[in-house]
Amino acid sequence: MSRRDTIEVPNPLHTLRVMGRFVRRQVKRSGSMPGTLVHTGEKKMDRVRLRVLDYDPSGLREAEVAMPEELWALRDTATTSWINVDGLHDLDLISRFGEQFRLHPLVLEDLVHVGQRPKHEEYDDYDYIVLPMLTWDVERGIVQDEQLSLVVGPHWVVTFQEREGDVFEPVRERLRAEKGRIRARGADYLAYALIDAVVDRYFEVLEKVGDRTEELELEALDDPGPDMMPRLHQLKRELVVLRRAVWPVRDLLDGLVEGESTHVTDETRVFFRDVYDHAMQVIETVEALRDVVSGAIDLYLSTVAHRTNEVMKVLTIMASIFIPLTFMAGIYGMNFEHMPELHLPWAYPVLWVAMLAVAGGMVMWFRRRGWL
């Protein structure tokens, strides 16, 4: 029989994850001046890596540079440049980068102060977009997020990531292979392609969460142990995390579709409409999964209630049959001097018959009530 302390949660509960990294970090930063660069993520890489992809329909150049100052030239050329920054801990480098591209101090602050709400802000020379890259941590069964910042200028896009390894490899392949005329379309289309790649990855997370939901749902039906509820609770919280991450992405994309940004051409807006639809799919799926998990919790609770009912029935049936019989046996175990029945030769068999009749009557009565 399971003891109470065997109720083990498969993963430690991470309530504070629900609060997001931002809250935790904001406390440490508290009091510093706006525009101060404080990197609030963990240092995930040794060295910040700056990679450049510079292209136009006629050609494509890839390079890796060491100093942000080397990027200056790219800023005003007619070719489209994609500069990818992996790692945010080198605040001096980020700050020099900001000077080169004349980024607003608040943009620089948000870049390094990870855990921002997804948002789109328009500045005179560029658009600043933040959105989370989500992955499913199989081992711990939780959703992980990494902050992606995009700065979209007239002929260049800069992306900032917390660590190496991203979801952009297919975009790079398309640029190299000149598939779909991506090279001819300019920086706003590149921004679209990158955001599309990020949102596409959300579906993968959803699929994993969906698999886990189904797993728990089947278990809730089949053999719900005492650790069922903590696990459903944890899944529900992961959905809270997901929901919180994805809703603002929708607003962000809605703004881009509605033409809030002057850097996005009408032609590209059609494409953003497509990503917007995908984001809506993600949101609707998260909401639907919430409904399903809530239902699974009800299912589990009703199974527990049903089992208690079953247990009670067994007890009631056993007790109701044998307690009267024991009483009958008790009667004739008494030591009164004057109990005429004790001396009748057929008394014992008659009592057996009576006992069987009582037991049979109870059984029939239980059967009529549908308990047997």
Add this chain to the structure above:
Amino acid sequence: MSRRDTIEVPNPLHTLRVMGRFVRRQVKRSGSMPGTLVHTGEKKMDRVRLRVLDYDPSGLREAEVAMPEELWALRDTATTSWINVDGLHDLDLISRFGEQFRLHPLVLEDLVHVGQRPKHEEYDDYDYIVLPMLTWDVERGIVQDEQLSLVVGPHWVVTFQEREGDVFEPVRERLRAEKGRIRARGADYLAYALIDAVVDRYFEVLEKVGDRTEELELEALDDPGPDMMPRLHQLKRELVVLRRAVWPVRDLLDGLVEGESTHVTDETRVFFRDVYDHAMQVIETVEALRDVVSGAIDLYLSTVAHRTNEVMKVLTIMASIFIPLTFMAGIYGMNFEHMPELHLPWAYPVLWVAMLAVAGGMVMWFRRRGWL
């Protein structure tokens, strides 16, 4: 007595259906370039079938063609043409079709990438409309959906379906019979007639879901077994699926009524207002059914609670009556040498009287409390 493993769900749970086919498929597609044609449905037919209905008030021609290039001529004639495409797996054919009708790459992608959110998008030359055709799978007790895409141009409508067999036969009949002057009204009215036929079919699904709801509701009252809750849970999820399918249809139609499309005349808008009302009826019915199913779950849980209560009462009554009596019998079963009562001749009958009095007292007390 039912064992735990007899809790069988009539149909396997399909949590992932709640997520929609799109999510599942999107994961596979992930990373491919926008505009890439990837058919994500199952191949449901051998060959794509292209059927043409070309008409004006004076006449109607039906034909089946093999090559999309044969449709070119129809595109710019004054007659209204309805081209129906059954089957989406022949990507080459779809892509040649797209070239003929100058469809945007994103439209082509959405056409074949089934499981889209219902939506209406306006392009310069045509409107693109996606909405689901819903049917009730009696055997598995679930809602099935098939993606219908409409491309509505000035003098032509193209419909894309995943497989043969549709809800449009009545529209074809009316075209052939020239009922209701449908032939005189142009492509936008044809689009209305087709959408109307799709939405009308939703009512059939609703009716089936309603029947099932009533069935379960009556069972929840009458004889709720342990598989009641999983079945209610499954029904609830089908309503989640339905809700998710139908809400965006309302937005789509609202857009058409409000005149978002330049291809829809004011005269036809009045008709779209009618379909919009039907869609609202569908949504309100889905919401009402959700309320009813939630109520049925409460009903079931309260029935279980009430039964536990009844079981407990039986146990309590049996135990409360017989345990004191057994104790009394136990007393006189003791073997003390000096128990004067044992030797009195009327002790035994007196004890019987006392026992009956105790039992009677308990019964009366229970009756006064309303337990008997």
Add this chain to the structure above:
Amino acid sequence: MSRRDTIEVPNPLHTLRVMGRFVRRQVKRSGSMPGTLVHTGEKKMDRVRLRVLDYDPSGLREAEVAMPEELWALRDTATTSWINVDGLHDLDLISRFGEQFRLHPLVLEDLVHVGQRPKHEEYDDYDYIVLPMLTWDVERGIVQDEQLSLVVGPHWVVTFQEREGDVFEPVRERLRAEKGRIRARGADYLAYALIDAVVDRYFEVLEKVGDRTEELELEALDDPGPDMMPRLHQLKRELVVLRRAVWPVRDLLDGLVEGESTHVTDETRVFFRDVYDHAMQVIETVEALRDVVSGAIDLYLSTVAHRTNEVMKVLTIMASIFIPLTFMAGIYGMNFEHMPELHLPWAYPVLWVAMLAVAGGMVMWFRRRGWL
């Protein structure tokens, strides 16, 4: 003791009522052409009845006509005419009527296809208004609805009802008695007076539902039987039905107050504002009653839980007192040869004292815990 099969619901459950008549009927109609007249109500009268009330400040004429063609003359006179049509099954008559008054095919369809959502649609020559007349079916304890259609033209109002007998008698009286200058105010004011009479009747239904709510609420406190929950569930569903009927009426009236209709003068708009307020009262009352019924369900469930608790206490007290005593008696019922206590003369009274002490101790302990 009540057996399970005694859980009788006072009225059969009507899940499908929640779906509304429209859904049921729509399925039958499915596939017919828009504008086709299909009467979906039951034939409730032998013959359609056409009654005319034609008036101006100077006089009033009442008549009953057989043919819609006789009404032609009324259409363009300066006097205000109110034509009331009782019965909708004679489609030929309705269709001839439509021709006389140049009604749009969709209007004619909606007229006879009962169970429409309440709505207001403006056409060039007239406004079309649908709203439900609600009554409380005392016998079955459910809300009944009848569709009322109003067509409001410049000098005439036509009302279509499913059967004879309506809520308009007071309006007729006022017209005949020339109370409140109703005769001087034109067709839009007549429409207001009719809608006001319909909405006023909603309060009567609310009162009945409120009475039933109070009845069940008191019963939930006093003596909740096993049929309590189904009855609360049914009441809740009636509120779902009511809510669904009344919410769109509010939108309809809001449209009229906001001046969506060109046939309603500013002077009459003030009056529609008044009906709008009444509709808001109805909606707020329905919402409040929903809250109360939900509360009553909680009340019932808590009463059941409390009773289970009481039952358990009785069992526990009885068992805890008598099981130890029975054990003590059992000890001295043993037949060991060497049990010195059995031979002591004061052993039997001492045991009684011990038993009373144990029983008394248990009683005191239970009393200290507040169980007795």
Add this chain to the structure above:
Amino acid sequence: MSRRDTIEVPNPLHTLRVMGRFVRRQVKRSGSMPGTLVHTGEKKMDRVRLRVLDYDPSGLREAEVAMPEELWALRDTATTSWINVDGLHDLDLISRFGEQFRLHPLVLEDLVHVGQRPKHEEYDDYDYIVLPMLTWDVERGIVQDEQLSLVVGPHWVVTFQEREGDVFEPVRERLRAEKGRIRARGADYLAYALIDAVVDRYFEVLEKVGDRTEELELEALDDPGPDMMPRLHQLKRELVVLRRAVWPVRDLLDGLVEGESTHVTDETRVFFRDVYDHAMQVIETVEALRDVVSGAIDLYLSTVAHRTNEVMKVLTIMASIFIPLTFMAGIYGMNFEHMPELHLPWAYPVLWVAMLAVAGGMVMWFRRRGWL
């Protein structure tokens, strides 16, 4: 032990209060012509009382008049006049009043037909405002409301109350004492001062409801009896009543702040913004109290569940310890001829040791599970 019928609710349930007085009354009125004066409140006074306060910065005159015709002169003077009408049952007087001040028939109807939704309606010459004066009926533990109507003209304000005794005494004092330059500010400021006094009184009701909430909350923790739930349920309904009364007041004030009325100057609008903030405070407090009461219900239910658990534990411990012991005693109470143990001299003490061991083992096992 408390019997079922001891579940007494401190106050009779008043479901129908939730519906508001209006619904009840509307049923009686049903069918009468709009503009007909039907007083739906109870006659609370013998005689309608008309009091006049006429003032300008230079002076103030108080008077009580018998006939509305005497007020005629005040209507067009430059001084500001506040006419207060206590009592609404004298319909003839109200109707003559209406003639003097040229009030719209619907205004007169709403004046006497108490239980209106709070609202603001603009007419050409004046604004009509209805809002409830709320008080807490300590004895019955419910919220009482009285309808206050304000008619605000250019130089006069008329207030209609159902009975004598109001919340306006401080305003009168300020007028008499010329505090805060109230006399210089005109009729719209007077209207503000009166509404402010009414809304201020809401806080008093809130405080009483809050006290009662706290009282029940503490009781739910301390010693929740079976009447706890009905009392929480009643409190919840009072909050439904409050909520329903206060929400429309917010809309009313929002309209005045947003400048819907042409009779309110910009200077006074600033003051209405202040009352609006107070109304928001009231609403937010009502919503917060609803949350707290819901929480208290959960608290109560969990306490009941916890107690059932405790009761079960006691039963289980008693039964699990003594039932095996009784069985052991039963064994050696058997009368078999050949039971060698019975004849061993140390059998009896050995059995006692065994019994103590079993009992001790059970106790230890329960202790390890944390039940003891």
Add this chain to the structure above:
Amino acid sequence: MSRRDTIEVPNPLHTLRVMGRFVRRQVKRSGSMPGTLVHTGEKKMDRVRLRVLDYDPSGLREAEVAMPEELWALRDTATTSWINVDGLHDLDLISRFGEQFRLHPLVLEDLVHVGQRPKHEEYDDYDYIVLPMLTWDVERGIVQDEQLSLVVGPHWVVTFQEREGDVFEPVRERLRAEKGRIRARGADYLAYALIDAVVDRYFEVLEKVGDRTEELELEALDDPGPDMMPRLHQLKRELVVLRRAVWPVRDLLDGLVEGESTHVTDETRVFFRDVYDHAMQVIETVEALRDVVSGAIDLYLSTVAHRTNEVMKVLTIMASIFIPLTFMAGIYGMNFEHMPELHLPWAYPVLWVAMLAVAGGMVMWFRRRGWL
């Protein structure tokens, strides 16, 4: 075993805190004239303290003055002045202050009447902003609030606090150190810096609430005692308090971002957008924590239900095994003269075998059902 009265709540419940200080205080003030200064906070300091920070890019002067009249000179200089008022109980001083800065009587009233809703009001010469400074009272486990009022003029900002000690020290440091060019940016930027400091502090409160949530969540899993529910209930109420405090802050900041104030330059608006994002983070975190606490309550209730189930199983198993055995022993304890079994030499061992068989059968049956 825990007795009922051991259910101790760690902190007394403060239902009325949910209502906010304003409600309590408003009752006392009720009836006084608008614009009357009534300080509703507690007197937290001996003397009101007036501190001035006057700066421009070239220098900074700090001073402490005794009379508001000394501030007059600062009002119209080109330098930016920040006047901080600690303590609100000296109404005469506040009122003289108001005269110097020509503040509207309603502003003065709101300043001292603490517990206002967060709001932003624009007046001709200045903006008035109220928002709460929140701190977590570790000892009592509750959220404490202090009202902060800002009056923002063209060249000056006045802040009013209830007591000394605030969150502005970092801002003062930056002003003194001329970090981030804060001195060059004017009064609107100073207002931003102050509001930013306040909102930043919210994160600290959130973190504390989050820690407590996690603590309770883990306890709900591990060893939920009877005081678990009151503690969760209290935490939930603190979230109600937080939510109520923070939501209006968002509206306030939204207004500033959207340019409702003419005193805020476009340059500074970008910074307010940043604080707005932080406020959104706070709100989303509060909502997420509400979800988590609700989940923890479900978790606790399901743990209690599961335990009851476990307790019942133990009882049922014990009773079901031993009651039949006791009955069997009882049979052969009877004293009938004619019981042939009693005289058979192998009867006793055979009975033991039978008893073991019955017990073993029960154990196996329970094992098959998964109860053992």
